[in-house]
Amino acid sequence: MVLSQWIAGSSEEAGFLRLVLDHVSDCLVAVDTSGTVVLINQPYCRLLGGAAEDFVGRHITDVVGPQTKLHLVARGEGSHVGYPLKVRGHQLITRQVPVLQDGRIIGAVGLALFSDLGTLKRTFRRATQSELALPQGNKPWRSRFSISDIIGQGETMDAYRNSLEVVAGHDIPVLISGETGSGKELAAHAIHAHSSRSEGPFVWINCASIPSELIEAELFGYEGGAFTGARSRGKLGKFELASGGTLLLDEIGDMPLHLQGSLLRVIQTSEMVRVGGTTPVAVNARVVCATNQSLPELARVGRFRQDLYYRLGVLPIDVPPLRDRDDIEFLARQLLRRIATRLSAAPPQLDRNEIISLVAHHWPGNVRELENVLTRFIVTGRLMMAAAPPRLQQDADSASRPLKQRIQSQTATEIRAALEQSGGNKRRAAELLGISRGHLYRLMREQNP
Numbered sequence: 001m002v003l004s005q006w007i008a009g010s011s012e013e014a015g016f017l018r019l020v021l022d023h024v025s026d027c028l029v030a031v032d033t034s035g036t037v038v039l040i041n042q043p044y045c046r047l048l049g050g051a052a053e054d055f056v057g058r059h060i061t062d063v064v065g066p067q068t069k070l071h072l073v074a075r076g077e078g079s080h081v082g083y084p085l086k087v088r089g090h091q092l093i094t095r096q097v098p099v100l101q102d103g104r105i106i107g108a109v110g111l112a113l114f115s116d117l118g119t120l121k122r123t124f125r126r127a128t129q130s131e132l133a134l135p136q137g138n139k140p141w142r143s144r145f146s147i148s149d150i151i152g153q154g155e156t157m158d159a160y161r162n163s164l165e166v167v168a169g170h171d172i173p174v175l176i177s178g179e180t181g182s183g184k185e186l187a188a189h190a191i192h193a194h195s196s197r198s199e200g201p202f203v204w205i206n207c208a209s210i211p212s213e214l215i216e217a218e219l220f221g222y223e224g225g226a227f228t229g230a231r232s233r234g235k236l237g238k239f240e241l242a243s244g245g246t247l248l249l250d251e252i253g254d255m256p257l258h259l260q261g262s263l264l265r266v267i268q269t270s271e272m273v274r275v276g277g278t279t280p281v282a283v284n285a286r287v288v289c290a291t292n293q294s295l296p297e298l299a300r301v302g303r304f305r306q307d308l309y310y311r312l313g314v315l316p317i318d319v320p321p322l323r324d325r326d327d328i329e330f331l332a333r334q335l336l337r338r339i340a341t342r343l344s345a346a347p348p349q350l351d352r353n354e355i356i357s358l359v360a361h362h363w364p365g366n367v368r369e370l371e372n373v374l375t376r377f378i379v380t381g382r383l384m385m386a387a388a389p390p391r392l393q394q395d396a397d398s399a400s401r402p403l404k405q406r407i408q409s410q411t412a413t414e415i416r417a418a419l420e421q422s423g424g425n426k427r428r429a430a431e432l433l434g435i436s437r438g439h440l441y442r443l444m445r446e447q448n449p
Contacts, residue, residue, distance in 0.1 A: 027092065027112040031060050033105065035071030044112075047088060060110075067171065067196040070096050074108035078270055083284055084200055084244040085112075091199055141201035141241060145189035151334045153327045156320050167315045168194035173267055175252075175312040176290040178319030181368030184290040185250065187319055192246040197286055200245025205238050208251035216259055220266075222275035239272055242285035252312070253293035253304060257435055260305045263287075267311055287312075301411055301446075302439055322363040322370060329355050331367070335374050345378050354383045361385050415443060 027044035079097040092112040221237030271280040298304035340347035422428035430440040
């Protein structure tokens with residue numbers, strides 16, 4: 001018997017159940033396997049501003065909104081506990097689980113665990129820190145910027161901001177590509193701020209700044225005593241901290257190869273296992289990745305998983321480099337005012353020669369470099385384009401080489417370093433690189449390090 005047939009029955013048991021559910025203080029709704037509403041209680045009807053007959057028979061996304069996952073749960077695509085859902089201006093904390101009969105899914109039910117954030121906060125305040133076992137920080141993980149903070153005008157910037165708005169409306173992974181200093185993290189903040197997860201946390205981690213042996217514990221957390229030096233009570237990872245919100249994986253191209261498979265599994269299954277743990281943990285975080293590298297080329301030479309790249313690249317965002325924009329003068333004047341306000345100084349005026357200099361500069365450091373130049377201008381009164389440091393100059397000189405050659409050169413350097421560290425032991429070198437020995441041999445033949 002399908003869920004709708006049982007609920008529509010005239011038995012005393014079914015009638016009593018509907019009466020009980022109407023007296024439950026929290027919102028409840030049930031759908032069949034097609035996502036059609038078959039039952040909704042009176043508290044939910046009051047929240048939605050209608051009667052049960054206004055909603056029964058309609059698809060759940062038409063009743064609640066596109067951010068619900070209940071129709072997906074009814075199709076067997078997992079469950080969601082503690083899932084934030086914004087309905088008619090009310091932020092609900094929900095439990096969305098399948099309904100089973102004889103081991104077969106016949107629908108799904110959504111229940112508001114907390115009908116508003118105030119109730120949730122009061123509950124948390126009543127619980128002690130030891131009962132919650134949550135780390136206490138000085139400030140929450142929140143996004144600090146929105147699309148309105150992205151300064152620029154003209155077709156290029158209008159199209160860029162519009163692409164961020166479009167991407168923000170779809171709760172799937174995002175890949176942000178752009179040069180150093182172009183504003184990739186700002187784009188990630190904006191996507192989160194304009195998404196259905198905007199009330200949730202915005203958590204970030206830089207994959208290039210954490211040693212490879214520690215990044216797994218940082219991402220997935222660990223159980224107490226999982227390794228030497230671990231906290232006795234364990235630690236939440238970034239995925240769990242980002243529950244109900246967004247996790248930014250910055251410099252994703254530098255993530256160790258052996259962890260990329262674990263990341264792919266988390267994205268596909270919404271589950272993970274903590275370091276030292278044995279039980280899967282549900283994950284409810286949107287993944288946004290940023291990189292200044294060419295992931296397709298990294299995938300071609302074996303330094304990035306192709307399947308992970310395709311999974312991340314559904315909604316790609318390319319941040320325009322400053323030299324390709326036609327609004328440098330406008331941007332400079334806007335930034336001058338902002339920087340001057342921050343420094344409690346009067347914003348200086350740019351003359352025509354200074355504007356020509358700004359427009360003519362190549363800006364290898366993009367907007368970040370422009371901000372540094374303008375800050376120096378406010379402090380010293382002189383507009384000076386700093387010469388690139390020797391390492392940056394080397395990078396600029398090598399930029400004229402094809403991207404393929406640059407990546408091959410970097411790969412050869414890493415192989416040489418691994419072989420030196422392992423004393424020439426190729427098996428150990430492959431382990432250090434996070435690849436198979438056969439893969440190492442293929443790269444050695446290609447790179448000839």
